Amino acid sequence: MRGTVPGLGIPYPIGGLLPAVYQEDFFAQRFTAGLDEVLAPVVSTLDCLDAYLDPALAPADFLDWLAGWLGLDLAEHLTPQRRRALLARACDLYRARGTAPGLREHLELVFGGRVEVTDTGGVVIGPLRPGQVPGGSAAGPALRVRIAPAVAVSPLLVEEFVARVKPAHVTHVVEVLQA
Known part of the structure; x- marks a missing residue:
């Protein structure tokens, strides 16, 4: 306050x-x-307004407010350092939204540890070149996410997070490897 x-x-x-x-x-x-x-x-x-708008300098109680401006949902389990890193990379995350590398980076920023995102049926893995058509399968686009988070987290939490940030039409399977 x-x-x-x-x-x-x-x-x-x-x-x-x-x-x-x-x-x-x-x-x-x-x-x-x-x-x-x-x-x-x-x-x-x-x-000092510029310091309040910079994720690296803003007071900790302003981080949620900044995240609200950017449409980011900062989970309660995130440390202030992880919140700052997520806010600093928000523009790049939105630019890569809907791609497997973007999902992988987002998961790494939120949960830490090792993350593997593999396309199991026609998801766009990276930017397409003009005229290039994404691959596909009869089952439709799907992702397989394997994550070994830096700290123990609930598999349900990871599942809900992946469901929120992946494209809506893509099915997914999440495997959480606890340390």
């Missing part, structure tokens, strides 16, 4: 910006000093 910060100054006190007649008025100076104290965190935040 943000609030007043004891001892935080304001670069341009309001009392010094008033006309000369009010700069000599004791009440006006005390009143504007109170405003300075309340406005100091706002001015400080605006002066």
Whole structure:
């Protein structure tokens, strides 16, 4: 929660910006000093706005807010370092969304460890060249995901995550290898 910060100054006190007649008025100076104290965190935040929008520098409680701007769902089990890495790579993840390498990278960022994503029936493995047609099978597109996460996670959690980030028309099989 943000609030007043004891001892935080304001670069341009309001009392010094008033006309000369009010700069000599004791009440006006005390009143504007109170405003300075309340406005100091706002001015400080605006002066440092770029740091709030940078995933590497943003306060930990702002990471979920940044993720909401980008449409990312940050799971509660993620450490702040992993959340920052995921936010920093968000644009690249969206660019590769729907491809096996994109899914693999997304899984590595969220769960860590080793991840293998294999096409078992016509999924686009990488970018297609003009005129190139993706392969396919009678069963339709399918993925096989094998993951050995860095920390023990519920297979159901991985299953739900894969179902959310893969293309909707692609079937999948998830195998979680616990350490």
